Amino acid sequence: xxxxxxxxxxxxxxxxxxxxxxxxxxxxxxxxxxxxxxxxxxxxxxxxxxxxxxxxxxxxxxxxxxxxxxxxxxxxxxxxxxxxxxxxxxxxxxxxxxxxxxxxxxxxxxxxxxxxxxxxxxxxxxxxxxxxxxxxxxx
Amino acid sequence: xxxxxxxxxxxxxxxxxxxxxxxxxxxxxxxxxxxxxxxxxxxxxxxxxxxxxxxxxxxxxxxxxxxxxxxxxxxxxxxxxxxxxxxxxxxxxxxxxxxxxxxxxxxxxxxxxxxxxxxxxxxxxxxxxxxxxxxxxxxxxxxxxxxxxxxxxxxxxxxxxxxxxxxxxxxxxxxxxxxxxxxxxxxxxxx
Numbered sequence: 001x002x003x004x005x006x007x008x009x010x011x012x013x014x015x016x017x018x019x020x021x022x023x024x025x026x027x028x029x030x031x032x033x034x035x036x037x038x039x040x041x042x043x044x045x046x047x048x049x050x051x052x053x054x055x056x057x058x059x060x061x062x063x064x065x066x067x068x069x070x071x072x073x074x075x076x077x078x079x080x081x082x083x084x085x086x087x088x089x090x091x092x093x094x095x096x097x098x099x100x101x102x103x104x105x106x107x108x109x110x111x112x113x114x115x116x117x118x119x120x121x122x123x124x125x126x127x128x129x130x131x132x133x134x135x136x137x138x139x
Numbered sequence: 140x141x142x143x144x145x146x147x148x149x150x151x152x153x154x155x156x157x158x159x160x161x162x163x164x165x166x167x168x169x170x171x172x173x174x175x176x177x178x179x180x181x182x183x184x185x186x187x188x189x190x191x192x193x194x195x196x197x198x199x200x201x202x203x204x205x206x207x208x209x210x211x212x213x214x215x216x217x218x219x220x221x222x223x224x225x226x227x228x229x230x231x232x233x234x235x236x237x238x239x240x241x242x243x244x245x246x247x248x249x250x251x252x253x254x255x256x257x258x259x260x261x262x263x264x265x266x267x268x269x270x271x272x273x274x275x276x277x278x279x280x281x282x283x284x285x286x287x288x289x290x291x292x293x294x295x296x297x298x299x300x301x302x303x304x305x306x307x308x309x310x311x312x313x314x315x316x317x318x319x320x321x322x323x324x325x326x327x328x329x330x
Contacts, residue, residue, distance in 0.1 A: 013245045019233055027272040038286040046292045046309050054267045057304045059243040063250050073251040079259040087301035091266040098262045102231055
């Protein structure tokens with residue numbers, strides 16, 4: 001009988017309550033145009049817990065898919081396949097969109113970083129040349 | 140010279156107030172869109188946000204103009220831009236990446252997950268929460284309640300097959316009396 005005692009979840013594995021609340025409230029405010037609907041505290045707790053279990057569920061499914069194809073690291077495709085398997089295929093398009101965005105951002109950051117480096121180098125060169133020029137003038 | 144400048148400023152003030160109103164509306168809409176359509180609108184949003192912030196600052200600027208000093212607006216602008224940057228970061232993924240990783244590793248410490256997969260899982264979790272909210276909300280409307288309670292969630296979980304994995308975690312509420320009866324009747328079997 002003692003087996004049914006709840007295992008307490010370590011705090012590090014809980015999802016941030018504020019973010020869960022924001023996601024749920026935003027969705028609710030989009031659903032109901034007439035008036036705000038309040039959320040009970042226990043409902044919010046259940047939402048956050050459900051999201052956590054969903055991550056476990058999804059990652060475990062993706063892990064299985066990954067192992068089936070004899071790879072070591074779970075990639076985005078595995079997650080998509082896992083979503084199909086867990087009957088949430090309608091999420092896939094928006095996932096792809098946000099992944100694309102992420103890649104674009106990363107590419108942008110890299111490009112910006114390389115540009116910065118280039119400009120720094122140019123500045124250095126310019127500074128050096130100008131120094132030389134000044135030296136030449138002073139001489 | 141000074142008086143004409145003041146007049147110009149007043150006209151500008153009015154224009155800016157209008158702009159700000161319009162842009163606030165646009166911003167609100169965009170924020171909603173952003174959440175629903177993923178992040179496809181983000182680039183536009185970013186530019187609008189920065190526009191908005193600069194306009195808002197101008198308003199601040201103008202309100203202070205009446206009193207005279209206009210100093211102290213520059214650092215403020217920097218701060219706001221910084222805030223917008225942070226918003227942008229949070230928009231690609233709702234939840235903190237490290238937290239998602241700990242949750243995944245909590246189940247299987249040996250599993251290795253690529254960064255892109257974590258971003259996908261992050262987004263999926265957000266979509267899942269939204270879907271669950273929507274389903275619970277429709278139930279809530281069916282019952283004509285003004286607030287979303289645990290029972291709505293439990294009902295959704297018990298009704299839809301794809302939420303079956305949650306059934307152990309979001310069980311329907313049972314009266315303590317019944318639960319205790321059940322426990323004592325079947326308790327000897329291992330509870």
